Amino acid sequence: MAGSLNIGMKVVSLCHYLQGPACCQYLADMGADVIKIEPLKGAFERHWSGGNSWVTDVSAFSLAVNRNKRSIAIDLKSEEGLAIARELITGADVLVENxxxxxLDRLGLGYEAVRKINPSIIYASASGLGATGPAASRPGQDLLMQAxxxxxxxxGGGEEGPSVVGAAVIDQHGGSLLxxxxxxxxxxxxxxxxxxxxESSLFAAAIDLQVEALTxxxxxxxxxxxxxxxxxxxxWYHDAPYGLYKLxxxxxxxxxxxxxxLAEALDSDELRALSSIDRYAERDRYAAVMAATLAPRAFAEVEAVFNVHGVWFERVQSYEDLRDDPQxxxxxxxxxxxxxxxxxxxINHPLRYDGATPPLRRMPLYPGIDSREIMTELGLNAERQAELIGKSVIGQAEPDR
Known part of the structure; x- marks a missing residue:
């Protein structure tokens, strides 16, 4: 099937929030068998969804980052639960944790402990500020790393002062890097x-995101x-009029x-007079004239003349506009x-393979929804599965879900 891949990779995910789950979702989209180990009540992203964005009783945050994975809910504080986790890890190619x-060292699932049971494991860790160093213990979260x-x-950097980016771009970039x-x-x-x-970190991802600007x-x-x-x-490093303007x-x-x-497209003598200036050294001057020239004009007028003259521009779209964007x-x-x-x-996988995006094969709507299937693959019979579920070592989503 076009768009379908099978990279032949088995991944055990011990991830929550965004960076780790996003990483594993990319791998799952490409055909990896990603088994998400989560607490009995579910990972963090199942319990919080900013903007009160829920779909019935399912967090939109969880829907955003858990596509094409399977979920098993395990009490990792129990010896029986840890034994099942270790068995899953023993048969895996990759362990991802954030x-x-x-x-995980305190749980007995740190790198050295896992290497003893699976010497060829790819052990991938995503942290906030790295595993060592003077700031390693500080909280690591997208906004904090933006700052x-x-x-x-x-x-920001301009008249209005610093400005926060309006999405968790560092988390997402960190996930793709991992x-x-x-x-x-x-x-x-x-x-x-x-x-x-x-090893990856949000701090390194935030810096990498700015490689051109920083260099x-x-x-x-x-x-x-x-x-x-x-x-x-x-x-800060582009010539004017690179930027934002109000029509x-x-x-x-x-x-x-x-x-x-630009001067010809807008038929502006003021812009013609500034055509030969250094538009970096005098960027504020040029941008101010451009802003005044554009302010009284409607988008339809500007769009028409810019298209004719090959000007690079785009309308600022809202999320509502984006949903109807024909492209x-x-x-x-x-x-x-x-x-x-x-x-x-x-939002589908961002790449195309053989002309198509990878399909949505499954979505673990609830924690442990695949627990029985995964335990069966480990060779546990129905009686043993029922025992582990009854003892709350393993969580299993309700049958009607």
Whole structure:
């Protein structure tokens, strides 16, 4: 089937929140058998969903990051539960975890302990600020790393001051980096049979997300003063008019564009007069004139002349606009799943394989919904399964779910 992959990888996931689950979802989309081990009452993302975004009794947060996985709920504080987890890990290619450093060591599932039962394991850990170092014990969360990495300062940096990015971009980038590292380690394992210790962190992901900006910043003369800019300038290192502008009925962004082309498109003598200035050194001056030129104009007018002249621009869309975007829908960005009779919109895997996105094969709506199936694969008979469920060593979702 187009879009279907099977990378032949078995993954045990001990992950919650976003970074780790996002990583494992990428792998699951590519055909990995991802078994999510979670507490009896479910991982964190099952119990919190910002914006009161629930689909019946299922968290939209959980729906966002657990596609194509299987779930088994285990009490890891019990010896019987740990034994089952170890058995799953023994048969796995990869273990992924994003607990705070030291948590899994205390449970007996740290790297050295796992290597003893599975010497060729790929052991992938995602932390906030790394496993060691002076800040390793500090809380690691997307917003905190936006601030520590300089992203908040650079995103604002203008007249309005620092500005937070409006999504958990570092968590998501961290998840994709960790998936990339796991795939690299898996190729090595297929070639040599050797396992690998893969480590990622939100702090490193936040810095990596800014590789272009940071490299340019540290090479720039008078760099500390370069961050400051007017409200329309979208970046500290681009020539004006790169940034955000208000029209009479909308907002647009302008990318890198030729000054003469912009002046002709808008038929503006003021912009023609500024066409030969250094639009980086005098970016605030140029951007202010551009803002005044655009302010009284409607989007339809601007769109028409910009398209004719090949100007790089886009209208600022809301999430509502995005859902109806014809290009997004042509690309198959969105998918839907039925959750107890209510449709939920999902964001599909971002890549295409043989012309199609990987399909949605399953969704573990509740913790432990696949517990019996997984225990059967481990060779546990129905009687033993019932015993473990009865003793609350294993959690199993209700039959009517």
């Amino acid at each position: 607990y705070r450093p030291g948590v 520590r990495s300089g992203l908040v300062a650079a995103t 998936a990339m590292g796991i795939l690299g380690a898996y190729v090595r394992r297929l070639q040599t049979g050797e396992g690998t210790r893969v 340019k910043y540290y090479a720039a003369p008078d760099r500390a003063s370069r961050i400051k800019r007017g409200r329309n300038c979208g970046s 009479a009925d909308a907002h647009i962004v302008l990318s890198m564009n030729d000054a003469g082309k 997004a829908n042509h690309m198959g960005v969105f998918g839907e799943i039925d959750v107890n009779g209510r449709a939920a919109t999902l």
